[in-house]
Amino acid sequence: MIDLDSWQEIWQTISRNKMRSFMTAFGVFWGIFMLVFMVGCGIGLNNGMNKSFSSFAPNSLYLFSGRTSMPYKGFQKGRSWDIRNSDLILLKNQFKEVDLISGVIFGGSSDNNVVRGDKYGTFDVMGYGADYNKIDIQMIVHGRFINNLDILEKRKVCVIGEKIVNDLYTPEENPVGSLLKINGIYYTVIGSTIPATKIQVGGDPSSRISVPITTLQQSLNMGDVLHSIALTAFDDVPISNIEENVKRSVKNAHQIDPEDPQAVNSFNVSNIFNAFKGLSIGISMLIWIVGLGTLFAGVVGISNIMLVTVKERTQEIGIKRALGAKPFKIISHIMYESLLLTAIAGMTGIIAGVGLLGILNYGIESSNNEDVFFQNAQISFTVAVAALIILIVCGLFAGMLPSYRALKIKPIDALRSE
């Protein structure tokens, strides 16, 4: 239907009317470019946020003890109480929704509390259960994390963060098996970790030394007291659903008024996670609205320019018709013309958008700034295909109006000398 000769004819019309073609194409180019770029940025922002949370089980909850604010069962208000090992067992048994659970002890740090040979430093010591590394996930570089046998036997072992490795070891050294003197007691290093996340609960994990919770309880003379409990629910149960019941159950075990709002504090990670998620959905929506708006403005612009050019082209179309061009040929030429123009402009827009995203990614990666909530900005194949379809529709739409107008032109009107 449309042969090489026609394509040459169409291409000639486009290429020899540079200004007109450029103005027409620029609208589409800009619309697609902005759409691709902004959607890409939105995805980058999302990726950045997801990465920040990737190493954190989002469906998790931390419990802390506080002073009671209501008198209950003969106890006065203002009483302080402690979370205990028994609460771990209680919650695990009482709630089948609970997946992982671990006690937490903040061992604290004192000046130069960690010594290895002639090197020393100040680091946080934390007591954790075996499940903890599945709640607040650190990437294991060497060795392993604390296991249940370590807990049971109160072994003097520890898992150390990146900063400890950097400060106390030579670069190529494997810390596993070495001894560290922590707060006066020697521990065997069983693993080292690096952080997989920017969002942290309970201090910077790279300068954290994790030891079995029972070992720390014993060395700090704490008995069975815990500072906190971290727990997660299974994926199909939002942690918020069981949060109140968990607190009530703990209150019940410690003779606290079930209505006491202050005695048991909780930190719900999923709430924060959802807030971020909502924020990123909002941003994505905004980006799509603005992007599509830009694209739409581009299409309106094209149609406008096309209408103007049809006036300008009245003579050209009139001549062609007088010389024997059939109406279908005129229409198809104008349609193909705008289709070709939008296709070229749109492809250029997609390429330029993806290119700019690439430069942006490169810039962010090479800047190595961990605090930037932006990662791997790109558009998905689906979005590219969708943009392409929008483009073709735009092209047809942009071509339809002028070709319809072109048909209305009677050759005599076009040829009548001014």
Added chain:
Amino acid sequence: MIRIKDLNKTYYNGAPLHVLKGIDLNIGKGELVSIMGASGSGKSTLLNIIGILDNYDNGDYYLNDVLIKNLSESRSAEYRNKMIGFIFQSFNLINFKNAMENVALPLYYQGVSRKKRNIAAVEYLDKLGLKDWANHMPSEMSGGQKQRVAIARALIAKPQIILADEPTGALDSKTTQEVMDILKTVNDEGMTMVIVTHENEIANQTHKLIRLKDGIIESIEKPQLF
């Protein structure tokens, strides 16, 4: 070649305007005919109808024994392409195509390949002394040159008849005569030609002069020169 019987045409833009009020006209093969008349006399309308650029209300128009009446737009485009060559006062060249491409355009609509039609175009440009200007754009040519390009374009499809609407209206007197000489030469080779003009010098060089007034033929005369 052309047989017109009782041709009527009314324009309905606002108030109806009866432009042609029963035209009877016969033009034979090889004739060189001029049409004169004051503006509003209907001469352009008549030319447009002869050129199948416009339709008419009643009467009959036979071109080369084919009844031209109520044709579809694509059929009339085909007839225009094959049977009629147009020459206009304002040249009506396509300004982003060079001389050769302009001349070749009618053949494009006949489906002649690019190579063949460009060869033919250069051939016709050569006949009109414009071979060296084949690759020039219309904007680089003088009025006389542009009109010669337009004549070459009108001739290339080997039409039955050439219709010229004020072909020298935009030209100075010297160029006017040059263009007129070319048209006469083309006519001498057997081409039927109808020229609408308001210049007596042009009309006097034709075989037959048709004077239109208020939509009817006032007179058909033989100019003094012949």
